[in-house]
Amino acid sequence: MKTVLSLELSLINYSVKGLGYGANLLMVRLGCKGEGEVFHSDELVARLRRIALQLRRDVLKMTTKAGSGHPGGSLSAADIITALYFHHLRHDPKNPKWEDRDRFILSKGHSCPVLYAALARCGYFPVEELWRLRKIGSMLQGHPDMLKTPGVEASTGNLGQGLSIGIGMALAARLDGKDYRVYVMLGDGELDEGQVWEAAMAASHFRLNNITAIVDYNGLQLDGFTEDIMSLEPLAEKWRAFGWHTIEIDGHNMRQILDALDMAVMVKGKPTAIIAHTVKGKGVSFMENRVEFHGKALTEEQLRKALEELRWEG
Amino acid sequence: MKTVLSLELSLINYSVKGLGYGANLLMVRLGCKGEGEVFHSDELVARLRRIALQLRRDVLKMTTKAGSGHPGGSLSAADIITALYFHHLRHDPKNPKWEDRDRFILSKGHSCPVLYAALARCGYFPVEELWRLRKIGSMLQGHPDMLKTPGVEASTGNLGQGLSIGIGMALAARLDGKDYRVYVMLGDGELDEGQVWEAAMAASHFRLNNITAIVDYNGLQLDGFTEDIMSLEPLAEKWRAFGWHTIEIDGHNMRQILDALDMAVMVKGKPTAIIAHTVKGKGVSFMENRVEFHGKALTEEQLRKALEELRWEG
Amino acid sequence: MREKAYTRDAYGRTLIELGRIRKEIVVLDADLSTSTRTAWFGREFPDRFFNFGVAEANMMSAAAGLASSGKIPFVSTFAVFATGRAYNQYRTSIAYPNLNVKIVATHSGISVGEDGPTHFCIEDIAIMRALPNTTVLVPADAVETEAAVKASVDHYGPVYIRLSRPKLPVIYEEGYRWRGEKLTFRIGGSVTLREGEDVTLVASGLMVSRALDAAEALAREGIEAAVIDLYSIKPIDRETLTEAARRTGAIVTCEEHNVCGGVGSAVAEVLVETVPVPMEMVGVKDTFAESGSMEDLLTKYGLTSKDIVEAAKRVIKRKS
């Protein structure tokens, strides 16, 4: 009963967002996959939301400690990263090179603080490492370095390359007859890069259904709003025209995130793009939607205020 | 009466091609522009078709003489290039640097033989130069060189750059309050290049309605059919999703070419893409749709046969 | 201690100053205009400023189109993107037809600091000077930056100007003077900041002030080092370099760049063809380095005045 209700609520939710996701969900409900697999318990959602809060706190603490870094885009990605590392991905922090692991690539590499927080909280390395972010000799570089940091799958930071790297991994999986999946998170500003569209074209040409692109659509890039700098709309139509099954969700709604990730697994013959509508700086009132926190750490005073806001309220 | 008939025929033609262009044409017919400007006399069409034939002959002669070059994509582009240089473009072969001239950029630079033929036959330089193609000291380089060849607007040959260059020119026109227009011809294989999509995104973001992209959609790239190497469909939807007014035509139907070019002038607030369905090697039976003539000149024997086929039959 | 100032601030200011008199100047950036300071020009001349988003390749070729329509485009982003990310576009759209485009890149070298190796650029001098028709300039401080940017406008053709992220010690006096004397920034030129008979320190960019410090330290040990600010890497001041080699018989090059293909390499090319003398190259020793504070990095990767002093002593020992 409760499940059904939450399901209905989800549907309403999707409809309210008007993102055309409801129909898809209905189709699933009509039998393609069992409910249990697609819809997630309140307990799970609560647990993940709590973890996401922790990651947000980590992000702000580590960047302030480092005196630099990119908190804004880390916070917009926090819920998705949480859903991936603490529920969806098949991985083993004790065995980062496990051959059958799912791969996650943070193509928008500047948001690595939230990736580092997730990896540390998962157990890839001690949490204390987070406080050495960006310091000389640290395993945590300003942008992801696959040689230095356990769990980092690709060296990124020059935007536009992650989806292509993911294609290579997805081709390798197919060649080796392995069923691992590849997830690539991109920024919306990053979508300005033509290489992303080269990759989008190739992934559908190669019929890679083991790769999922997640767009952190927070509406801001470095110099301002994407709408002003380089407008992307109609974004979903772009991905569809490039041959991708495309889902739009609220990227801070844990249930929608989990559902979309599950949905992507079921799509046959083509790759899936999840366009996650997010808020840059999400969770801290004075950071939300503010371009100045793209690449600037909080002051100690700001950090104190932010951490006050980032408290679990159930 | 005759005009109306030909107009109806055109409509039927478009409908038969099923390219959704008819509706557009109807709209025009309903008053946006006078018939005379949009529809072209039989005499004009015949004249242009005759010139296109001449250019085709030139292309084959000059590449065979050079012993190398790219005849296939030159022939697919011949009708469009003819329509541009011998009717549509505002230009002055005696004054190649005239500030108010329209600009044409051959982004698929390897097809320069047909551009060179057009420039020579227009009077930019003596026709005899054509026979020195690709020879040391010649003004006609293997790929377009804006410093060496009068009338060449941009140095191209590394695919993917022409539309971006065109954006620069279109921005300059706007800045200078000039009404010249910019035309860029791209190959279909060339559309694999992400830079084309960067440019597509930017042109619509900048609301450049003084730029027209023409895709020579001949279905072949260097290694084979685009469908096999890197599939592009749904191509029109891609351009539309990137914010372009998009028209599909038969790129060997002179009337459709002329109409589409006129149409593009009328579109407000966004750039226009003309997707021209063409045949690589068009006009020579044994070259049509054959990948091996992408980058190989005909032998003397093949040339003789080809020239026999390329005769004016009205 | 010298005062410090941002070379990119000087760039931003100079752009506005030039923009007022030269209406054909337009400015292009790829979503880094707040960092490169081209946003200042954008605020002053919104019509002549174009932000291309994160699309360096498109921006670079678009600059070609603007230039061939009579504009003087200044193209800016971080060095690693301004060069390597749009290299083929620069090569074919701009350098090959010798178009009048100025590329001013900030955040070169490893002094970028905490952002780490993905954002360093230790190869831009090598890759830009490898192309014909390309002028490569590396100003040493904010004052020289202004001079370089102005000189680039008076030169027809592609120019690459390499700037830094951090504040750099100010070496020159206002109006581009050295010890009171007015200098002229000349493409293909250099400034001899100090005379000396024992060894010549040939430095560029951020390393010039360090070379001056090194020269003073050497002087305290009785070694007289000449110091040249080699702000023009291409074309290169063959005359001054060969003369210095002839006089001092030993050269140390100092650059915040990979020692493969950079300033040291450009100087070596000249000397082996004219006056082959022993050289030592102070620079990044063919490593991507890592994240850290600027000073930590410059120390760990061998770019301090102490490193220059030691190289000078080594090279002097090798004199024949």
Next chain:
Amino acid sequence: MREKAYTRDAYGRTLIELGRIRKEIVVLDADLSTSTRTAWFGREFPDRFFNFGVAEANMMSAAAGLASSGKIPFVSTFAVFATGRAYNQYRTSIAYPNLNVKIVATHSGISVGEDGPTHFCIEDIAIMRALPNTTVLVPADAVETEAAVKASVDHYGPVYIRLSRPKLPVIYEEGYRWRGEKLTFRIGGSVTLREGEDVTLVASGLMVSRALDAAEALAREGIEAAVIDLYSIKPIDRETLTEAARRTGAIVTCEEHNVCGGVGSAVAEVLVETVPVPMEMVGVKDTFAESGSMEDLLTKYGLTSKDIVEAAKRVIKRKS
């Protein structure tokens, strides 16, 4: 007269041979597989061949993903696209994480001929060697190409191999022998093809056979020239080069590449730090050149054995 053979044919054949034993080899091309000869591998192993269309950047980063999944990707296209068109992708996706990707580029230099400057590549050695973790190999003929490709597989890490469009004179005997003696292709190595006391000709790629011709011409005039086939530009054979400089006291470098930043530059970097001797650089003199037949171009742009002979005489005059 030596026989001639395509280095890219040798590449195509060697790829298939290696593909049979090394199942982890995969091959990527960007719509030039008919020209690069990777299409041959594609016909033999269709599952392990990926054509990315005209999208070099995507191809390059995808190679990184394949490599990090345990594959050994060979990435091929023309040199101007393999290097400059995907430079930032190579830098950050591959060189920085030191991934096991082999880039084999054909159509380098100006011997491309009629296609002209947009398709030449006279800067690839400079730009590839400017990056850490990068091995740069330039085989001199078809036989050495096979050896280079095989050696690249036995070396973990990124390797760039530079090949040509035209047939090149075959220098080595089958099985990589020189005058009967079996050679070993060593990353960081070289082959001394001829001894001589008066001058050393250090050549790479297509220029090796021309250097041999030049040495014979010089011998006829009583000048004994040593000839080194410097097939490994990075790492570079410091020992052999310094030894040659010491013995002959004069060096001529010969490359089908811009003299800014290329082989001459790499050799100069070594010599100024070890045995500074007079050098002359035979190469493309910082120009984009033009379309024409290969021989017309090599003659007009100063890459004949005669040019080497003259350079040798000049440099000998400069010996102290």
